[in-house]
């Protein structure tokens with residue numbers, strides 16, 4: 001297992017700014033040795049706040065966005081453009097701006113198919129998961145089923161879920177690269193998520209979490225609690241795992 005490093009910032013705003021600076025630096029570092037760069041985005045408050053901080057950072061101009069590919073750890077299975085889709089929120093916070101003014105090719109944004117019957121849409125979460133797995137496989141090397149993500153960002157819920165992998169949920173043990181999720185305790189009930197096998201294939205996994213409501217489960221995950229109770233314990237990257245917390249979320253640790 002890779003080393004788990006915990007970094008604590010004073011409040012959610014500093015956390016998001018620091019995570020954005022780290023993300024941009026990581027992309028730059030990777031670009032100096034290989035290309036393309038694969039980054040997995042997360043939904044959730046801190047995840048989107050981090051993307052907004054990237055949008056406002058002067059460092060974004062140092063990145064060659066033409067070779068950066070963006071993916072999602074999970075998606076809420078909703079119609080295209082729905083304000084609750086993680087894709088919509090990421091596009092609004094950063095991605096449309098990167099396409100318009102920083103050279104990010106629109107085709108490098110690999111969103112999970114939306115619910116619908118139009119081109120590129122899916123009728124069911126199962127269909128969306130299958131299509132997303134095929135899209136990931138198209139960028140995989142050798143025998144792998146997904147790219148070796150350079151950074152995979154994950155938010156964590158107060159119940160300890162990451163992506164759409166919830167406590168006691170059958171999707172926790174799913175095989176394959178991508179899993180359809182139903183009966184999610186966090187709305188909406190239908191979702192699509194990367195599996196833990198895929199998450200573990202990332203070179204680096206960064207869990208970003210803020211707020212006192214996350215403190216107990218952050219402490220439980222960092223103390224290696226059971227995955228059925230605290231799924232975030234399985235948020236482990238191949239090379240490195242970072243926990244980026246604000247002081248309130250870090251307060252439950254010994």
Ligand SMILES: O=C(O)C(O)[C@@H](O)[C@H](O)[C@H](O)COP(=O)(O)O
Nearest residue numbers: 043044045046155156157162163
């Ligand atoms: O689609 C989602 O809801 C997620 O991707 C989810 O895993 C999220 O990242 C966490 O629930 C943390 O969300 P908050 O930061 O808003 O608590």
